Amino acid sequence: MKVSADFSALKKTKWYEYAVRFLLGGSVTVIAGLLAKYYGPVFGGLFLAFPAIFPASATLVDKHERQKKQRAGIQQTTRGRQVAGVDAAGAALGSLGLATFAYIIWKLLPVWNVAAVFIVALDAWLCFSCVLWWLRKKHWHRSPR
Amino acid sequence: MLTMRGYCAGWRISEPPGGTVKDLILRFVIGGIAVSAFAALGDALKPKSFAGLFGAAPSIALATLGLTIAANGKMYAATEARSMIAGALVFFLYAYLCCWLMVRRKLKAMAVTLSALVIWLVCSISIWFLVLR
Numbered sequence: 001m002k003v004s005a006d007f008s009a010l011k012k013t014k015w016y017e018y019a020v021r022f023l024l025g026g027s028v029t030v031i032a033g034l035l036a037k038y039y040g041p042v043f044g045g046l047f048l049a050f051p052a053i054f055p056a057s058a059t060l061v062d063k064h065e066r067q068k069k070q071r072a073g074i075q076q077t078t079r080g081r082q083v084a085g086v087d088a089a090g091a092a093l094g095s096l097g098l099a100t101f102a103y104i105i106w107k108l109l110p111v112w113n114v115a116a117v118f119i120v121a122l123d124a125w126l127c128f129s130c131v132l133w134w135l136r137k138k139h140w141h142r143s144p145r
Numbered sequence: 146m147l148t149m150r151g152y153c154a155g156w157r158i159s160e161p162p163g164g165t166v167k168d169l170i171l172r173f174v175i176g177g178i179a180v181s182a183f184a185a186l187g188d189a190l191k192p193k194s195f196a197g198l199f200g201a202a203p204s205i206a207l208a209t210l211g212l213t214i215a216a217n218g219k220m221y222a223a224t225e226a227r228s229m230i231a232g233a234l235v236f237f238l239y240a241y242l243c244c245w246l247m248v249r250r251k252l253k254a255m256a257v258t259l260s261a262l263v264i265w266l267v268c269s270i271s272i273w274f275l276v277l278r
Contacts, residue, residue: 003190003192005190010185010189018181022177022178022180024180025178025181026172026177028180029173029175029177029205030169030173032209033172033212034169041221041224041225042227042277045224046231046272046273047205047269048225048226048232049205049229049231049235051265053180053199053200053201053202053204054197054201054258055255057188059258061193062254063254080254081248081253086192087187087200088197088200088240089244090193090195090196090197091198091200092197092201092237092241094198094240095234095239095240098201098203098229098236099229099230099233099234099237101203101233102206102226102227102232105206105210105223106230107223109214118211122203129198129201133198136194
């Protein structure tokens with residue numbers, strides 16, 4: 001299956017679902033800052049990798065897939081959980097890209113220009129995550145995942 | 146980044162992170178926007194295994210590190226990034242566990258993803274206590 005973007009899918013998400021993500025993301029960012037202030041950057045830094053996006057996304061994927069099946073007349077289905085599980089598998093690979101992002105920031109930030117470090121780290125996160133996803137699809141792909 | 150530095154100059158950048166109410170509000174807004182943007186991108190992408198990559202996007206880090214560099218300097222932010230590596234590796238375990246519980250055990254996504262956050266917290270704090278501290 002080819003990678004594609006369908007921006008009409010954004011209309012399926014309700015306003016309060018966007019609001020929950022905004023509140024969650026904002027709250028975690030504030031908490032990470034406060035923890036760094038009171039317990040130091042070593043402890044606060046852990047929370048820069050807090051799963052802020054994934055729980056809400058997986059829950060929405062599960063809900064939307066279940067609603068789709070219910071509209072088709074299928075009441076009892078585990079389709080939503082399976083698709084959310086596939087989303088989780090992608091997040092697991094993305095987290096390794098996230099570790100790469102953090103490693104580059106850690107090593108290069110003290111010696112390079114800030115903007116250049118952020119650009120390189122973001123590129124590395126995206127490229128490494130995409131390569132892992134491609135390798136998994138090509139070599140370890142099994143059944144419905 | 147220069148723009149970010151200039152913008153933060155009006156917000157008492159000598160204060161530590163979370164030092165002023167204005168700083169906290171700025172963090173809240175930037176963090177909310179970053180998380181919402183990456184989440185929306187994940188919603189639009191197909192297949193879902195690829196979209197899932199954006200569930201682990203560095204949204205909190207992007208929102209926080211710019212402000213941290215402006216307030217506390219590069220070394221402080223680099224120290225945070227070092228700890229972030231541990232947090233990201235625990236994220237891998239967290240996401241893999243969620244995947245297993247939803248696909249194999251057929252458990253509900255909301256229950257799994259929220260309850261497994263406790264495991265993320267326990268593992269991350271344990272690594273901090275045993276290795277990073």
